[in-house]
Structure formats: structure tokens, C-alpha cells
Amino acid sequence: MVQIKMESNLLGANEMLARQNRSLFEQKGVLVINLMSSPGSGKTTILERTIDVLDGQLKLGVIEGDLYTDQDAQRIDKKGVQVFQINTEGACHLDAGMIGTAYKRLTTGNEDIIFIENVGNLVCPAEFDLGEELRVVVMSTTEGNDKPLKYPLIFHQAQAILLNKIDLLPYTDFSLDRFSDDLARLNPSALLFKVSGRTGEGIKTWTEWLLGVVDKKKIGLNN
Amino acid sequence: MVQIKMESNLLGANEMLARQNRSLFEQKGVLVINLMSSPGSGKTTILERTIDVLDGQLKLGVIEGDLYTDQDAQRIDKKGVQVFQINTEGACHLDAGMIGTAYKRLTTGNEDIIFIENVGNLVCPAEFDLGEELRVVVMSTTEGNDKPLKYPLIFHQAQAILLNKIDLLPYTDFSLDRFSDDLARLNPSALLFKVSGRTGEGIKTWTEWLLGVVDKKKIGLNN
Numbered sequence: 001m002v003q004i005k006m007e008s009n010l011l012g013a014n015e016m017l018a019r020q021n022r023s024l025f026e027q028k029g030v031l032v033i034n035l036m037s038s039p040g041s042g043k044t045t046i047l048e049r050t051i052d053v054l055d056g057q058l059k060l061g062v063i064e065g066d067l068y069t070d071q072d073a074q075r076i077d078k079k080g081v082q083v084f085q086i087n088t089e090g091a092c093h094l095d096a097g098m099i100g101t102a103y104k105r106l107t108t109g110n111e112d113i114i115f116i117e118n119v120g121n122l123v124c125p126a127e128f129d130l131g132e133e134l135r136v137v138v139m140s141t142t143e144g145n146d147k148p149l150k151y152p153l154i155f156h157q158a159q160a161i162l163l164n165k166i167d168l169l170p171y172t173d174f175s176l177d178r179f180s181d182d183l184a185r186l187n188p189s190a191l192l193f194k195v196s197g198r199t200g201e202g203i204k205t206w207t208e209w210l211l212g213v214v215d216k217k218k219i220g221l222n223n
Numbered sequence: 224m225v226q227i228k229m230e231s232n233l234l235g236a237n238e239m240l241a242r243q244n245r246s247l248f249e250q251k252g253v254l255v256i257n258l259m260s261s262p263g264s265g266k267t268t269i270l271e272r273t274i275d276v277l278d279g280q281l282k283l284g285v286i287e288g289d290l291y292t293d294q295d296a297q298r299i300d301k302k303g304v305q306v307f308q309i310n311t312e313g314a315c316h317l318d319a320g321m322i323g324t325a326y327k328r329l330t331t332g333n334e335d336i337i338f339i340e341n342v343g344n345l346v347c348p349a350e351f352d353l354g355e356e357l358r359v360v361v362m363s364t365t366e367g368n369d370k371p372l373k374y375p376l377i378f379h380q381a382q383a384i385l386l387n388k389i390d391l392l393p394y395t396d397f398s399l400d401r402f403s404d405d406l407a408r409l410n411p412s413a414l415l416f417k418v419s420g421r422t423g424e425g426i427k428t429w430t431e432w433l434l435g436v437v438d439k440k441k442i443g444l445n446n
Contacts, residue, residue: 039261039345039374040366067346069373090376092315092346120373121346122262123290123315142365142388143263150292150343151262153313165365168394173421198396 014128017096021103021131031113031214034130036154037138038147039120042164044072045197046138046206047115051079053207058112058214063102065094065119072117082106093124096131112214122147126154134213140165141172145179148186155183160191162206167196237351240319244326244354254336254437257353259377260361261370262343265387267295268420269361269429270338274302276430281335281437286325288317288342295340305329316347319354335437345370349377357436363388364395368402371409378406383414385429390419 025032035043051060062083064073073085084106086098099116106114116132118125137158139147142165148155155161161183169176183190191209195202248255258266270285277283285306287296296308307329309321322339329337339355341348360381362370365388371378378384384406392399406413414432418425 038263038343039370066373068375071369071373119346120261121344123342123344140365142363142391146294147262149294150289152291168365168391171391171394
């Protein structure tokens, strides 16, 4: 009983802070994207590729979430993009309070996109609204096509899915048909991008979509 | 403050139930193994391969943990091995209470090994003792060699690591040297098995080790 009450209160507090973040992000006109995946699905590599294409065209920022290390933030820093590291010290997800603090430390006030790289986990991050505009799930072909059915909440909530390591598809038993069918049932409106962080395949389609979303925001079509 | 107190109590209750499980498993002489990994690392496929080799030589049982589905349990059931499905309904790990209940429902009283397949997650399962004798982490080469440093607790606690999808190593940037060095620093006594659930490579070395552990238990060397 007490446990349930606690969780409700924690999630309630998070919702309040997420609303504050969302309101601030709207006011600043920044597109905030929450990237979620299993450990090792390739979020950081995809971010590096995305920065390579978009840097110069858009003003970017990155908030990195990790249990203890700043390895991913160091990789992003090498790209010359503003990055802020959150260490959760063992917690399995980011929350809206952490993002509010990180944003205030990171922002120069004129970013077009801020990417949040969540802790590698397909369960906990799905339950915590960060105030983001878009939720994007990265999963790799090597994880198997059954993941949407096994972790339905995170796939159900996403606006886009990046199916990564598409270059390894021929070496796996991953069924694209079954994956697409399951995803379509769970989340018919989700966009699916087939990409490879390693080879760069499909990254252009993904970044062109991002450019389109930012353009629409700028001319106020999203409001 | 309240949150911390709650977590202490929850973990405290879990510790008590884990001790009860451990005592029961010792009394029954059964080797209980807690298999943990990211989603899609290949735990179920490795279990299928392991059953193929050991079934007939040993009496096996499997407890499957999953958020909502029983897909993995169905795969194990096809192998003709006694299996019990736990659905956590969204929770990111199994706990000792669930395992105690599952064991009582599953057991015929004469198993040599019971495998517990935990929820796919490198964070939460590490914090919950199930009363197991061995903790085994499965990770795949496609997840990248940085995982031990990024998820240190689960790697630090493990008696054995199964590095899966070794057949995909040539197609990745995974550094075996860096992985082995990091693991050796974090957990010098952990055994490392390089395996492929897909091709069967390395499974014999792993199952021979398991047979050895069971033999030692039978002649009382572990007590």
C-alpha cells in the first residue's frame, strides 16, 4: 500500500516538473527529443552521425544520462556540440527534475534541437515524462524482432523508431516483417527509420525528417 | 527521505526472502542460476542450446521472468523442460518473493539446475538477490565493449559472463582486449565464456563448466 502511494507521489511530482520543462521548451522554441533504448543499441553513435549532418545547419545541444561514467558525453564533446552529463548514480532512468536542471546549465537560449540520451533501459525510462516533444526509441536488429511485444509501453509511446545496425541484418534471424507487423499493431502512427550508426546508412532520411520537424516548429505549424 | 526509507524496507524484505530461498535451495541440493542481460542479448537462445546439451544428463527447470508475455516460456516448453512464467506487469526485475512462489509451483524436488531468466535490464536486477547460487551476465558483442564500465554493479557481482554473438564479432567494432581488461579490473575472478547462441560455438565449454559445478555440489565440495 505504502509503496503504491509513494510511486504515485513520485510520478506526480515528476509530472509537475515535466509540465514546467515542456512549457519552458515551448517558450524557447526548442525541439527536445528523448532518445531511449537498451544498453548498447547505438544511441551515442547515432547522435554522432546526426551531429555530423546537422551541425552547421542547426544549433544543437545534448544532455547525456548515464549511471556513473561520462564516456558518451566525451564522445559528443569531441564533435564540438554543447553537452551536459547527468549521472544517475545507479538509478535506471532520467527524470524531469534532472532535465530541468541540466537544461538551465546547458542552454545558450538559442538551440533548435536538444537531444536527451536516456539511461540504457527499455523499462524504467518509459514511465518518466521529461517534458520532451518527441520520444524516439532506438533498437538494433541484433536484439531480435520480439522487442516491441516484450517491452510494449516504450514502443507504444514513441513517435519514431530507429531500427539500428541494419547492416548486420543479414547475419541475424531478425524478421523485418514480424517486427513491422507487431509495431504497426502496437503503434500505427510511429515512423520507422532503418539506419546504421556504423555505416551511416539511413541517417540522411532521419536527419531530413528532423529538419522538417524543426522547420514546421519555426513557422508555427506545431502550435 | 520517505523514498529512501521505503527502498531500504523493500530491499530488507527482499533480503529476508532471498535467505529463505537460498536455504531451501541448499537443502534440496539444487544449483540455482540467475541469468541477467540487456533486452535481446540472447538469454533464451543460450538456454535452448544449454538444454539441448544437458537434458538427459541433468534434471533441469526454468523460471522465466518477463514484463507481460510468455513467449520465452513457450520456447523453453517446446524443449520439454519444466518451466514457470513470472510476469512482472511492468516491473523491471524479479524479486526473491516471486522466485520463492515460482519454485514451489515448479519443482518436482529433484532438479539439478534451475535457471532463472531475469527481465532484460542491466540495472534493476543487479540490486535484488533472488537466493541464487550463481549470477551469470549475458552480453552480446553487438552491444559494444564499454558495457562493464557503464553498468559496473551487475558485472562486478557475476561469477560468469557469457559474451554472446561471438559470430558477429568481425562485423562490429567490439574490442575484446578492452572488454577483457575492463572486466578483469572490475571483477578479476569472473569466468568469461565466448559463445554464440546462433551457431552453438562455445556452448560445450559453458555446459562442461556447469556439469563440473553440479558434480562438485553432489560430492559436497561447495559446502
